[in-house]
Amino acid sequence: MISTMSNTDAVMDIASRPPTVFVAGQGSWLTDSDGRRYLDFIQGWAVNCLGHSPRPIIEAMAKQAEALINCSPAFYNDRMIQLSDMIAGHSGLHQVFLANSGAEANEGAIKLARKWGAKHRDGAYEIITMDHGFHGRTLATMAASGKSQWEQLYEPKVPGFVKVPLNDLAAVEAAITPRTVAVMLEPIQGEAGVFEATIPFLRSLRALTRDKGLLLILDEIQTGIGRTGRLFGFEHAGTTPDIMTLAKGLGGGVPLAALVAHRDVCCFDYGDQGGTFCGNPLMAAAGCAVIEQVTQPGFLARVEQAGGRLTNGLRVLSQRHSCGEVRGLGLLLALDLKCDTAAAVVELARKRGLLINGPRPDSLRFMPALTVTDAEIDGMIDILDTVLSDVMPA
Numbered sequence: 547m548i549s550t551m552s553n554t555d556a557v558m559d560i561a562s563r564p565p566t567v568f569v570a571g572q573g574s575w576l577t578d579s580d581g582r583r584y585l586d587f588i589q590g591w592a593v594n595c596l597g598h599s600p601r602p603i604i605e606a607m608a609k610q611a612e613a614l615i616n617c618s619p620a621f622y623n624d625r626m627i628q629l630s631d632m633i634a635g636h637s638g639l640h641q642v643f644l645a646n647s648g649a650e651a652n653e654g655a656i657k658l659a660r661k662w663g664a665k666h667r668d669g670a671y672e673i674i675t676m677d678h679g680f681h682g683r684t685l686a687t688m689a690a691s692g693k694s695q696w697e698q699l700y701e702p703k704v705p706g707f708v709k710v711p712l713n714d715l716a717a718v719e720a721a722i723t724p725r726t727v728a729v730m731l732e733p734i735q736g737e738a739g740v741f742e743a744t745i746p747f748l749r750s751l752r753a754l755t756r757d758k759g760l761l762l763i764l765d766e767i768q769t770g771i772g773r774t775g776r777l778f779g780f781e782h783a784g785t786t787p788d789i790m791t792l793a794k795g796l797g798g799g800v801p802l803a804a805l806v807a808h809r810d811v812c813c814f815d816y817g818d819q820g821g822t823f824c825g826n827p828l829m830a831a832a833g834c835a836v837i838e839q840v841t842q843p844g845f846l847a848r849v850e851q852a853g854g855r856l857t858n859g860l861r862v863l864s865q866r867h868s869c870g871e872v873r874g875l876g877l878l879l880a881l882d883l884k885c886d887t888a889a890a891v892v893e894l895a896r897k898r899g900l901l902i903n904g905p906r907p908d909s910l911r912f913m914p915a916l917t918v919t920d921a922e923i924d925g926m927i928d929i930l931d932t933v934l935s936d937v938m939p940a
């Protein structure tokens with residue numbers, strides 16, 4: 547058993563993975579094949595919002611697996627209807643297409659905007675997106691992303707995306723042409739290293755897109771489902787998008803995503819959009835369980851409180867080790883190290899039983915379970931303190 551697990555030859559080599567092999571998880575903790583435990587502040591990339599193997603998801607999926615796993619997206623099923631209702635009701639938007647990954651939901655958003663442009667804007671199709679933005683790994687969502695490492699990759703690019711700097715309203719205005727149909731961005735750029743779209747920028751962008759008859763598309767794949775202390779990131783700015791995408795936290799660990807839109811924008815004709823697994827009741831049951839938990843009274847207030855505790859802890863470390871600012875909201879936070887030591891910090895932390903992420907050479911990112919306890923936050927800060935003592939230049 548162990549020997550087959552340590553031979554990784556058949557696993558496609560797409561990332562520099564540590565030799566650790568994980569076999570179990572519970573709450574904020576992961577266990578590897580040697581029985582070592584790790585405090586997990588990555589949580590599947592901000593995916594396991596209720597932690598590893600939470601009871602509500604286990605129970606919802608076990609019950610659903612007994613009842614119905616899949617019946618084709620060409621039919622309604624009860625969980626598809628229930629989850630769509632929940633998302634529409636909580637977001638103030640009206641219609642939901644369930645999908646399997648963030649990139650797929652964003653592809654759907656791009657297609658819906660292009661379809662709407664073809665029908666209502668004289669064939670306008672261009673989408674203005676942000677430098678350093680991240681929207682996924684399909685060809686179109688890579689083109690929509692503003693990751694500089696991808697500029698020369700998989701040519702030729704899908705056309706129709708124009709990039710501007712984040713928080714620069716004048717640049718957005720200058721980029722608008724008769725071909726423009728939408729502006730698309732993340733409320734907080736997660737993969738870029740946790741950089742917020744400012745509230746004034748989001749508000750002016752909403753006013754500008756309304757004024758020019760353009761769609762506002764918010765990619766809430768990382769910020770949605772309670773991650774920032776509100777159910778959706780856009781609530782901080784008090785503005786509603788025309789189209790929103792969700793994934794990561796929505797399934798609490800299982801592959802589930804959603805394209806969510808205002809009724810005025812929903813203009814797909816039959817056959818324009820679909821997917822074999824889209825809306826399957828097994829994953830939708832997990833999504834219902836997640837939203838039920840995250841919308842319990844007090845849940846989001848607790849996320850804010852935990853985020854405050856983590857922010858304070860990181861600020862103390864920053865002072866002690868001469869790092870820079872703490873960025874982000876709720877439980878999507880980053881620490882600026884002010885030097886390119888993130889990779890070394892991440893590696894030493896793992897050796898000491900802590901999993902964190904370095905989205906940039908000079909930054910650490912923290913995205914624990916939304917159910918993380920105060921003791922776990924304090925434990926994380928303690929381990930990171932020892933790691934920074936050993937890695938940071940004196």
Ligand SMILES: *Cc1c(COP(=O)(O)O)cnc(C)c1O
Pocket residue numbers: 646647648649650652680681682683732736737765766767768793794
């Ligand atoms: C993770 C992420 C995506 C891509 O989601 P996948 O499920 O990996 O396809 C898109 N946008 C944002 C903001 C993300 O954080």
